[in-house]
Amino acid sequence: MMREALEFSHRPVLVREILDNVRVGEKGGVFVDGTLGLGGHSEAIIQRFPSISVLGIDLDAESLSLCGERFRDYGDRFMLQESSYARLDDLLLEMGIESPIGILLDTGLSSFDIESSRRGFSFSHDGPLDMRYSQSADYPTAREIINESLQERLHTILWTYGEVPWARRIASSIVRARGTKPIESTLDLTRIVKRAFGSRIKPGKINGVLAQVFQAFRYAVNGELEVLEAGLRKSIDVLASGGRLFVICYESLSHRLTKKILREEERGCVCPIDFPVCVCGRKPRIRILTRRAIHPSDEEKAANVRSRSAFLRIAEKL
Numbered sequence: 013m014m015r016e017a018l019e020f021s022h023r024p025v026l027v028r029e030i031l032d033n034v035r036v037g038e039k040g041g042v043f044v045d046g047t048l049g050l051g052g053h054s055e056a057i058i059q060r061f062p063s064i065s066v067l068g069i070d071l072d073a074e075s076l077s078l079c080g081e082r083f084r085d086y087g088d089r090f091m092l093q094e095s096s097y098a099r100l101d102d103l104l105l106e107m108g109i110e111s112p113i114g115i116l117l118d119t120g121l122s123s124f125d126i127e128s129s130r131r132g133f134s135f136s137h138d139g140p141l142d143m144r145y146s147q148s149a150d151y152p153t154a155r156e157i158i159n160e161s162l163q164e165r166l167h168t169i170l171w172t173y174g175e176v177p178w179a180r181r182i183a184s185s186i187v188r189a190r191g192t193k194p195i196e197s198t199l200d201l202t203r204i205v206k207r208a209f210g211s212r213i214k215p216g217k218i219n220g221v222l223a224q225v226f227q228a229f230r231y232a233v234n235g236e237l238e239v240l241e242a243g244l245r246k247s248i249d250v251l252a253s254g255g256r257l258f259v260i261c262y263e264s265l266s267h268r269l270t271k272k273i274l275r276e277e278e279r280g281c282v283c284p285i286d287f288p289v290c291v292c293g294r295k296p297r298i299r300i301l302t303r304r305a306i307h308p309s310d311e312e313k314a315a316n317v318r319s320r321s322a323f324l325r326i327a328e329k330l
């Protein structure tokens with residue numbers, strides 16, 4: 013399993029673009045990888061910049077234990093924490109780390125998450141409907157949400173977190189199916205979605221819809237958009253002046269949210285446009301360095317299918 017897992021880790025996305033934009037002063041400092049995964053980005057950073065330490069954070073205990081092995085030779089230069097990047101401020105305080113020089117949020121799933129059927133993230137591999145990033149989390153799994161939510165809530169989840177076409181029809185199919193027996197597995201859910209569409213959808217389109225349905229439940233289980241917003245704001249709170257925030261998104265909802273929050277933080281004032289003077293008192297906190305998000309090169313997209321939907325945004329703390 014270790015070898016299988018590390019195979020995936022060798023394909024971190026947009027690495028060159030990140031390395032070219034990390035800024036390290038004379039005194040070095042700490043770079044925070046808020047979504048360590050299998051450590052692909054962390055390894056590239058720790059190797060390129062000998063004067064810095066890396067703090068790797070992830071909710072997934074299994075990834076952390078693999079990285080513990082992988083980074084053993086780096087000694088004190090590599091630190092690990094099982095936590096959410098949404099509590100970055102508290103975490104740094106507890107660890108006595110001040111003002112990191114850079115923070116990376118490579119949001120969403122790793123290829124390893126998708127391929128491990130036990131986690132329930134994939135619509136094509138059979139597994140339990142879990143979808144939590146943290147196996148020790150005490151919040152409801154996808155199974156509980158799917159089997160216990162009112163039809164209207166299922167509809168809202170599908171629509172707001174997945175922009176799923178025919179969300180109402182799918183919600184009602186889920187409720188009908190669970191009336192006969194509980195929906196236990198990823199492939200149960202896949203079958204229900206396929207049945208809801210029947211022959212009304214072209215065969216080539218159904219996988220796109222299934223990806224949206226699974227995304228919607230994953231976002232609902234992990235509070236993904238809320239966590240991302242908290243993570244972005246707290247990253248900006250804690251970064252050193254001149255430090256850089258790197259955010260990679262693969263899905264349009266997280267991509268749009270990141271763009272909105274970075275723009276707000278760059279603008280500062282949130283007063284309505286027709287107010288003659290600012291009453292909110294909020295000041296710009298960052299400068300966005302990527303007017304347009306960076307997309308992988310054709311070579312990277314050809315070599316790594318997962319990179320095709322990736323967009324990187326970089327901002328500098330003022």
Ligand SMILES: C[S@@+](CC[C@H](N)C(=O)[O-])C[C@H]1O[C@@H](n2cnc3c(N)ncnc32)[C@H](O)[C@@H]1O
Pocket residue numbers: 021023024025046047048049050051052053054069070071072075095096097098118119120121122123125145239
């Ligand atoms: C796209 S992968 C990161 C891959 C990594 N950059 C690499 O090179 O291997 C995203 C990782 O973020 C983790 N994750 C998701 N939400 C998180 C959160 N709120 N806090 C910390 N880690 C999170 C997932 O468990 C997953 O391992």
